[in-house]
Amino acid sequence: MNRSHFRVLEVNLSTGHSRVHEIDGRITAIGGSGLAALLFDRFGRVDLPWNTEEQPFILAIGPLTGAFPLMSKTVAAFKSPYHDQYTESHAGGRSALALKFTDLDALVITGRAKTLSSLEIGSRSIVIKDVSFMQGMDAYASGKLLRRICRGGSGHRSILRIGPSGEIGSAMACINADTYRHFGRLGGGTVLGSKNIKGIIIQGDGSFALPEGQEYKKIFARVYEQVTGTRMMQKYHSLGTPANMQSLDDLKSLPWRNLQQSTDPEGIKGINGQRFADDALLRNGACSGCPVGCIHIGYVREKFSEDNRYLYRQVAYDYEPLFSCGSMLGITDTFEVLNVMDVMEKVSLDSISGGVALAWATEAMERGLISEKETLVALAFGDAEGYRKAAHLLGTGANEFYRLLGQGTLKAAQEYGGEEFACVLGQEMAGYATGELFFAAQSLGFRHSHLDTGGYSYDQKHNEKDVDKAATFLMNDEPGRCLLTSMVSCLFARSVYTPEVLAECLTSLGYGEVADQLSSAGENIRQHRWQLRFATGFAPDDIVLPKRYYKVKTWKGPVDGKYLDSLRGEYGRRLSALVKNQPDA
Amino acid sequence: MKILTAPHMERCIGCHSCALACARLVHKRLSWETAGIRIHSTGGLSSGFAAKRCLACLDAPCVAVCPTGAMGQRKGGGVIYKEKLCIHCGECVAACPVEGILQDRDGDIFVCVQCGQCVEYCPHDCLEMRDPETVGPGEVIA
Numbered sequence: 094m095n096r097s098h099f100r101v102l103e104v105n106l107s108t109g110h111s112r113v114h115e116i117d118g119r120i121t122a123i124g125g126s127g128l129a130a131l132l133f134d135r136f137g138r139v140d141l142p143w144n145t146e147e148q149p150f151i152l153a154i155g156p157l158t159g160a161f162p163l164m165s166k167t168v169a170a171f172k173s174p175y176h177d178q179y180t181e182s183h184a185g186g187r188s189a190l191a192l193k194f195t196d197l198d199a200l201v202i203t204g205r206a207k208t209l210s211s212l213e214i215g216s217r218s219i220v221i222k223d224v225s226f227m228q229g230m231d232a233y234a235s236g237k238l239l240r241r242i243c244r245g246g247s248g249h250r251s252i253l254r255i256g257p258s259g260e261i262g263s264a265m266a267c268i269n270a271d272t273y274r275h276f277g278r279l280g281g282g283t284v285l286g287s288k289n290i291k292g293i294i295i296q297g298d299g300s301f302a303l304p305e306g307q308e309y310k311k312i313f314a315r316v317y318e319q320v321t322g323t324r325m326m327q328k329y330h331s332l333g334t335p336a337n338m339q340s341l342d343d344l345k346s347l348p349w350r351n352l353q354q355s356t357d358p359e360g361i362k363g364i365n366g367q368r369f370a371d372d373a374l375l376r377n378g379a380c381s382g383c384p385v386g387c388i389h390i391g392y393v394r395e396k397f398s399e400d401n402r403y404l405y406r407q408v409a410y411d412y413e414p415l416f417s418c419g420s421m422l423g424i425t426d427t428f429e430v431l432n433v434m435d436v437m438e439k440v441s442l443d444s445i446s447g448g449v450a451l452a453w454a455t456e457a458m459e460r461g462l463i464s465e466k467e468t469l470v471a472l473a474f475g476d477a478e479g480y481r482k483a484a485h486l487l488g489t490g491a492n493e494f495y496r497l498l499g500q501g502t503l504k505a506a507q508e509y510g511g512e513e514f515a516c517v518l519g520q521e522m523a524g525y526a527t528g529e530l531f532f533a534a535q536s537l538g539f540r541h542s543h544l545d546t547g548g549y550s551y552d553q554k555h556n557e558k559d560v561d562k563a564a565t566f567l568m569n570d571e572p573g574r575c576l577l578t579s580m581v582s583c584l585f586a587r588s589v590y591t592p593e594v595l596a597e598c599l600t601s602l603g604y605g606e607v608a609d610q611l612s613s614a615g616e617n618i619r620q621h622r623w624q625l626r627f628a629t630g631f632a633p634d635d636i637v638l639p640k641r642y643y644k645v646k647t648w649k650g651p652v653d654g655k656y657l658d659s660l661r662g663e664y665g666r667r668l669s670a671l672v673k674n675q676p677d678a
Numbered sequence: 679m680k681i682l683t684a685p686h687m688e689r690c691i692g693c694h695s696c697a698l699a700c701a702r703l704v705h706k707r708l709s710w711e712t713a714g715i716r717i718h719s720t721g722g723l724s725s726g727f728a729a730k731r732c733l734a735c736l737d738a739p740c741v742a743v744c745p746t747g748a749m750g751q752r753k754g755g756g757v758i759y760k761e762k763l764c765i766h767c768g769e770c771v772a773a774c775p776v777e778g779i780l781q782d783r784d785g786d787i788f789v790c791v792q793c794g795q796c797v798e799y800c801p802h803d804c805l806e807m808r809d810p811e812t813v814g815p816g817e818v819i820a
Contacts, residue, residue, distance in 0.1 A: 094708060159710075190694070193708075217783075247718045248718030248719045249710055249718070299709075300709030300711055300712040301708045301709065303706050303708055310702065310703065317799065321801050378691050379691040379693035381694050381710065382698065383693055386693060386802070407724050
């Protein structure tokens with residue numbers, strides 16, 4: 094189980110051949126994010142477009158995967174269809190443990206299958222099957238069929254799949270991971286689609302001997318007690334991240350109706366976390382190896398016959414899709430929000446990007462920039478039925494307008510107008526209208542994710558407008574997160590897995606050398622990722638911040654445009670200095 | 679002697695903490711499979727989970743078919759497995775009607791020893807160690 098090198102499976106879909114590589118670099122790259130960057134260096138091409146046949150799609154796990162609680166995430170890395178730059182997307186579910194039990198640190202998929210195919214790997218098997226008959230199939234149906242096609246391993250396998258959005262080339266296409274989790278952002282689904290891969294099945298059918306002695310068991314028990322017996326993870330266990338709906342609305346930081354408002358005290362009553370728990374929560378679920386169980390699964394039911402005949406579907410909900418398919422679209426009913434999310438799931442769109450894109454389209458329609466000629470259905474804030482139809486049209490690329498919108502809201506806005514109110518921060522925004530630092534941080538962040546750094550948290554704790562201090566916070570916050578995403582931990586556990594605890598965990602498994610170099614490794618991984626991002630075309634000055642962000646009012650009052658611009662300038666300058674190894678980064 | 683029961687599997691969230699605990703603490707392995715209790719979905723994640731494990735029979739069929747006496751009847755239900763006596767023939771695996779016993783690819787046998795260490799690691803209290811006399815019909819097969 095513990096080895097100083099990485100064991101990596103490369104599957105070349107063009108040739109149908111596979112190869113196991115033993116690659117050095119454990120101490121500096123660790124795994125996860127660091128390993129993915131290392132592998133992109135080896136298998137990827139910074140100078141070729143994302144959809145070039147040879148470009149890799151990478152799945153990577155870390156040295157602590159499966160061995161400790163909440164070490165349950167997988168890092169996907171690829172050149173993104175959204176901006177043609179290097180990126181990562183992370184998901185929970187079962188894929189991390191399944192990959193671990195195939196005795197691999199990473200899977201690298203290169204080439205392109207001749208027909209739409211499934212790829213099944215196990216510790217002793219690699220099978221590529223033609224699944225042309227699944228073309229255009231939605232993510233739910235695909236999961237069911239793949240379970241039948243690739244039998245065995247129920248509960249101990251991971252099924253990743255794409256829906257129609259990934260097949261039509263949408264830059265918002267996600268990869269559905271085990272039904273309720275996703276490699277959501279920046280178009281990973283379309284990377285698989287471009288490789289003619291409909292689904293990846295990972296059979297976790299191996300096991301490993303653990304180190305002798307009591308150290309590992311003792312540390313495991315201590316960490317387990319912290320995550321289950323204390324209040325540290327209570328937020329995620331109870332209402333889950335949907336608790337943010339009410340708290341951010343109270344802070345006047347919840348985007349409503351394409352961020353024309355940052356609070357709606359009446360509307361939030363219908364879609365806050367407590368309301369979802371009371372009305373729509375069916376049950377909870379967990380990623381494999383995580384006892385917190387933060388997955389909240391709601392339900393929608395549909396009357397399909399006048400004779401009181403109903404069907405129901407289960408829809409997992411978290412804060413981000415609730416914001417993007419709820420408040421951002423002006424929908425104030427729990428079940429109507431879930432109904433829109435349900436369609437996003439079927440077409441396998443990143444529901445954050447999809448919801449934000451439709452919010453822009455709604456305002457563009459209100460302003461007369463577009464009409465039903467483009468949207469094919471009427472869009473109005475609060476009209477869930479219209480959004481259900483539009484989500485399907487967006488995910489299936491129904492016409493030129495939707496195909497362009499699927500490449501990114503700003504791209505559509507450049508064609509039809511309305512750039513000033515496109516809610517894009519590098520990609521469609523995450524649900525935090527907390528102020529200047531978050532806007533700067535997401536727009537320039539490595540993944541354009543709210544989890545790249547704690548900008549939204551800083552906004553809530555600091556009133557002073559100190560550009561140097563804020564930029565220093567962002568720069569100092571990132572290496573620690575890189576360590577966690579290299580282990581690979583769920584970032585919800587960041588308060589549990591301090592660098593000291595990580596070092597103990599690593600040492601108990603025999604990774605003492607990695608533990609000794611943690612601090613420098615975190616910095617190295619951060620720098621490596623950014624070097625790849627810059628090498629594939631990232632330039633901080635190219636990122637446009639729509640005017641809408643300068644008009645936001647939070648609990649602190651109106652956004653200070655000058656402060657925002659100064660933050661963006663300084664953060665961008667420091668990132669540029671970082672990749673050049675300049676001391677003032 | 680108490681036996682392992684799973685009366686609240688409808689609460690299961692599929693975290694595998696019980697199986698991982700059994701593998702870690704009883705078998706000294708990192709695994710969700712080579713353990714005395716194994717969690718499987720029952721038709722995709724939408725349908726819930728089942729705990730594959732020894733149901734602690736009082737007259738265990740695996741004991742009856744074991745040719746070497748490696749599987750012995752445990753008082754109160756379940757089995758006592760003596761690895762030293764095992765020839766890894768797999769007859770016990772085939773005899774168990776509920777897939778309670780696992781044989782891995784190396785031929786090693788994994789069966790619940792009714793120790794209850796998994797119970798402490800279930801975050802939703804799906805599992806319980808119970809006196810056999812207190813277990814009503816249907817409670818074991820949850």
